[in-house]
Amino acid sequence: MKFKxxxxxxxxxxxxxxxxxxxKDAFLCMRPEENVAVTIDENKNCVFTEMRxxxxxxxxxxxxxxxxxxxxxxxICEAAGLTEAPAGVDMPEGSFRYNPLPDGxxxxxxxxxxxxxxxxxxxxxxxxxxxxxxxxxxxxxDGTVYIPMGYIAKLxxxxxxxxxxxxxxxxxxxxxxxxxxxxxxxxLRFDRRMYMEYEFYSNNLTGSTMYLATDxxxxxxxxxxxxxxxxxxxxxxxxxxxxxxxxxxxxxxxxQPDEAVMQFYDENGNGASINAVTVFVCRNxxxxxxxxxxxxxxxxxxxxxxxxxxxxxxxxxxxLIMRKRDEVYYLYYCEAATKATIHMIDTRTMxxxxxELTNYSHVNVxxxxxxxxxxxxxxxxxxxAGTLRVFRLDDCLEDFEIQxxxxxxxxxxxxxxEGYELNNITAMNFDYTNxxxxxxxxxxGFSASYxxxxxxxxxxxxxxxxxxxxxxxxxKNLGDWTFHVKIVNGGWQMNHLAYYDGNxxxxxx
Amino acid sequence: xxxxxxxxxVIAAMIIIGTVSYAATINVPILCYHSVSTNPLALxxxxxxxxxxxxxxxxxxxxxxxxxTPVELPYVSGDYGNIILSFDDGYEDFYKNVFPILKEYNxxxxxxVIGSKIDKTxxxxxxxxxEMDQSGLVEIGNHTDILHSPPKDVLISWYNDSFMLxxxxxxxxxxxxxxxDIIGHYPQSISYPYGAYSESLExxxxxxxxxxxxxxxxxxxxTSSSDVYSPMNRIYRIHGDTPKVVExxxxxxx
Numbered sequence: 001m002k003f004k005x006x007x008x009x010x011x012x013x014x015x016x017x018x019x020x021x022x023x024k025d026a027f028l029c030m031r032p033e034e035n036v037a038v039t040i041d042e043n044k045n046c047v048f049t050e051m052r053x054x055x056x057x058x059x060x061x062x063x064x065x066x067x068x069x070x071x072x073x074x075x076i077c078e079a080a081g082l083t084e085a086p087a088g089v090d091m092p093e094g095s096f097r098y099n100p101l102p103d104g105x106x107x108x109x110x111x112x113x114x115x116x117x118x119x120x121x122x123x124x125x126x127x128x129x130x131x132x133x134x135x136x137x138x139x140x141x142d143g144t145v146y147i148p149m150g151y152i153a154k155l156x157x158x159x160x161x162x163x164x165x166x167x168x169x170x171x172x173x174x175x176x177x178x179x180x181x182x183x184x185x186x187x188l189r190f191d192r193r194m195y196m197e198y199e200f201y202s203n204n205l206t207g208s209t210m211y212l213a214t215d216x217x218x219x220x221x222x223x224x225x226x227x228x229x230x231x232x233x234x235x236x237x238x239x240x241x242x243x244x245x246x247x248x249x250x251x252x253x254x255x256q257p258d259e260a261v262m263q264f265y266d267e268n269g270n271g272a273s274i275n276a277v278t279v280f281v282c283r284n285x286x287x288x289x290x291x292x293x294x295x296x297x298x299x300x301x302x303x304x305x306x307x308x309x310x311x312x313x314x315x316x317x318x319x320l321i322m323r324k325r326d327e328v329y330y331l332y333y334c335e336a337a338t339k340a341t342i343h344m345i346d347t348r349t350m351x352x353x354x355x356e357l358t359n360y361s362h363v364n365v366x367x368x369x370x371x372x373x374x375x376x377x378x379x380x381x382x383x384x385a386g387t388l389r390v391f392r393l394d395d396c397l398e399d400f401e402i403q404x405x406x407x408x409x410x411x412x413x414x415x416x417x418e419g420y421e422l423n424n425i426t427a428m429n430f431d432y433t434n435x436x437x438x439x440x441x442x443x444x445g446f447s448a449s450y451x452x453x454x455x456x457x458x459x460x461x462x463x464x465x466x467x468x469x470x471x472x473x474x475x476k477n478l479g480d481w482t483f484h485v486k487i488v489n490g491g492w493q494m495n496h497l498a499y500y501d502g503n504x505x506x507x508x509x
Numbered sequence: 510x511x512x513x514x515x516x517x518x519v520i521a522a523m524i525i526i527g528t529v530s531y532a533a534t535i536n537v538p539i540l541c542y543h544s545v546s547t548n549p550l551a552l553x554x555x556x557x558x559x560x561x562x563x564x565x566x567x568x569x570x571x572x573x574x575x576x577x578t579p580v581e582l583p584y585v586s587g588d589y590g591n592i593i594l595s596f597d598d599g600y601e602d603f604y605k606n607v608f609p610i611l612k613e614y615n616x617x618x619x620x621x622v623i624g625s626k627i628d629k630t631x632x633x634x635x636x637x638x639x640e641m642d643q644s645g646l647v648e649i650g651n652h653t654d655i656l657h658s659p660p661k662d663v664l665i666s667w668y669n670d671s672f673m674l675x676x677x678x679x680x681x682x683x684x685x686x687x688x689x690d691i692i693g694h695y696p697q698s699i700s701y702p703y704g705a706y707s708e709s710l711e712x713x714x715x716x717x718x719x720x721x722x723x724x725x726x727x728x729x730x731x732t733s734s735s736d737v738y739s740p741m742n743r744i745y746r747i748h749g750d751t752p753k754v755v756e757x758x759x760x761x762x763x
Contacts, residue, residue, distance in 0.1 A: 065553045121549070139549045146550065349630035360672075362679065402625065402655050404676070 026079040026158075026173040027181050029188050031166070031327070032063040034348050036283055038188065040181065045214060045237030046192055048284030051075060053144045061169060062146060068136045069160075069169050070146040073098060073107060080156040080173055082111065091115070098145050107138040107147060111155045118147075126151045129159065161186040166327045191216050205278075205321060205371070205429060207231050208473035210485050210492065214238050214254055219475055219483055219494060225252065226259055232288075234280035236304055247275040247291050262286075264302050264309040272309045274300070282322050282329050283347050287312075289320050289333075296336035312345070312352075323374055323432055325398050332374050339384075340366045342374075344397060356402040357391060365391060365405050373430040373437065377454060380430070380437050386423045388413040388439060390452055417459050420444040427472040431482055434499045438462070440469035440486065449486070455502025462504055532735035535585050537577075538759040539593040539724060539731060540565075541743040545606045557748040559606045565594070566614045568752035576616040578648035579698040579722040582737045592759075594618040595724060595743060597652060597700055599626060604637040611646045618647055621700035621724075624654035624684030627691070635691045642692040650698040651720070653677075654684040661703040668707035678713050685718060697721040706740055730762045 030037040035058040036048045053059045054074045062070040077096040085095040091110040099106045105120040118124055123137045128150040136148035149171060153160045157174030163186045170182055183189050209223040211233045222230045228244040238254045252259040264272040277295050279288035286304055290297035296318040302309040316336035323330050331345040342355040357365050372381040379391045392409035416422050420443040427440040437452040447469050449462040467489035475483040482497040496507035544556040552558055574592045585591050596603050599622035611618055626632040641647035667673035685695050699714060704726030714720050729742025744758055
């Protein structure tokens with residue numbers, strides 16, 4: 001009798017533990033049709049990871065016409081803490097299986113003490129967790145079985161959240177707390193988003209040694225952590241990637257003494273010798289320009305572990321910048337051969353677009369580009385003669401890569417607001433959050449910084465300086481401030497910027 | 510003598526006028542497709558499945574239809590048996606899912622390519638366009654370079670503005686040049702984005718850019734041989750329809 005009671009208690013214990021089976025900690029933030037998801041690593045830093053099916057193929061969330069998000073079966077089940085059961089055996093608690101049977105193909109799931117089986121293609125209804133009844137099915141998409149993500153979340157006590165503005169879908173496994181990851185708008189909490197070069201405002205265009213720390217608040221000097229003076233700094237999670245004085249690509253963990261040379265290998269495992277003009281990381285890849293002819297060379301790409309190194313261009317390019325718009329990252333660069341043609345790469349697809357900006361006689365308005373930046377409806381160039389030109393566009397380049405520029409929207413700045421000749425621009429950078437162009441220039445014996453906005457449509461002075469301002473870097477932090485970091489007389493000075501109706505002021509004053 | 514000459518002149522004029530004004534009834538339907546997908550999650554009105562498309566081809570072939578392309582239209586005679594399968598936007602699934610079926614059934618189709626999308630993700634690649642053109646089964650058509658990007662009402666306002674009309678012609682010419690660089694000859698047929706056009710645009714497209722035919726998205730069929738020289742109407746092929754339903758629509762328009 002005692003043995004029977006003990007056996008019952010034991011079995012009950014098994015059932016109870018099965019009903020509340022612990023899912024592994026899994027957070028995924030993704031967008032439909034994109035094959036990269038944001039997850040959180042053990043240090044609570046964001047990393048991008050490629051989404052791959054069990055056969056290694058890249059996959060992406062699919063949005064059905066009914067508005068249901070589908071993910072590959074194994075991908076979402078494993079994220080939810082389910083393990084795959086082999087064929088032909090009773091399925092244990094917390095398992096899933098795709099089972100081709102003589103009468104059809106079935107998806108089986110055992111979770112929460114329940115057994116669920118669905119024939120491929122047959123619709124079923126489920127509560128998505130918010131009380132809304134949805135309809136979905138298991139489907140075969142080009143050899144990969146997909147299933148509604150919300151359904152798996154529901155079965156495993158996980159949660160799914162949708163951010164309507166950016167079309168982002170977040171999945172949290174049952175063990176995670178929503179508030180730890182998502183803000184009130186169901187977007188990734190900003191303090192979890194320390195992975196973007198975007199916050200560094202094209203740091204690779206400057207010689208700045210500064211970087212935004214993972215706390216999202218502090219600007220730190222990487223020079224204090226490295227053997228040589230670093231430049232072209234960017235980050236993925238708490239890993240920093242940069243160039244040393246020789247142009248060697250280096251990497252280290254923030255605030256850790258683990259600086260190392262980054263090794264690159266192509267798809268065949270052959271080593272690639274890299275000496276770069278500029279590098280940055282974006283969306284789980286590292287990009288850069290190989291130093292082959294002055295400041296130009298071939299554009300390259302690799303994984304963050306250095307594997308899958310590949311050249312993206314055969315021709316030499318320069319002025320590589322990254323811009324984020326509507327949560328999508330775009331690379332821009334200029335052709336070295338023409339110095340008059342800008343390209344844009346959509347990092348979701350790696351499609352390369354040739355930008356065409358002409359007047360209404362179809363003549364290219366770009367010429368002899370020394371440096372350029374791209375904003376919302378703004379392209380600004382400094383040519384080889386040092387002349388600043390600003391092009392006001394009807395649309396963003398990401399929407400229309402071919403645009404005509406009306407004569408009144410083709411601005412050449414020959415003079416400063418004070419009336420001095422503007423022919424010695426010492427620095428240019430762009431604030432992508434507030435759509436502001438910054439330049440610094442030395443003219444008629446004094447130095448000054450200026451800015452341009454679409455609202456004002458003119459250069460306005462930000463500050464004057466007794467010494468030339470030879471470099472400008474911009475950072476946006478958690479506090480919604482932009483830091484303006486400039487090098488003056490060999491040293492760095494930093495100010496906080498504030499924006500009012502297209503005007504910029506130093507908040508510190 | 511003068512009376513004889515006058516009489517013969519009148520007879521000759523009547524013959525000429527009669528010949529010019531005679532337009533044969535040809536009743537050619539042009540079916541309008543967009544995407545043909547193997548992804549069951551992607552199917553919706555204008556994205557049909559590969560099996561649906563194969564059903565169409567098999568059905569019309571078995572019924573004795575002659576699957577032709579727009580460039581053959583001026584030579585069509587008789588009012589039964591010819592049909593055109595047209596595909597807008599130049600998606601890559603045309604090469605992956607449609608072209609193999611065309612080859613299997615020795616059927617023809619026309620695909621209208623957006624110039625600026627060539628070689629982009631999910632759109633036809635240069636080598637695919639070239640291969641299909643060389644097969645003799647696919648006519649490559651022009652769907653403009655970027656004019657598919659602005660909204661329809663903006664396009665219509667452009668087409669009625671003489672300045673912007675020149676931009677439109679330039680754009681269409683650019684797509685022509687992209688295709689010429691791939692296939693070595695200029696496309697002969699154009700599909701107007703959203704079916705939008707103006708009479709001025711149509712005149713310029715035919716006279717300056719030398720297009721033979723143009724198509725819109727207005728519901729209808731090519732009833733007579735004279736229709737070939739105006740923007741031609743088409744019939745949307747919707748996901749969920751059967752070939753029989755499509756054929757019934759054709760009959761209803763004759």
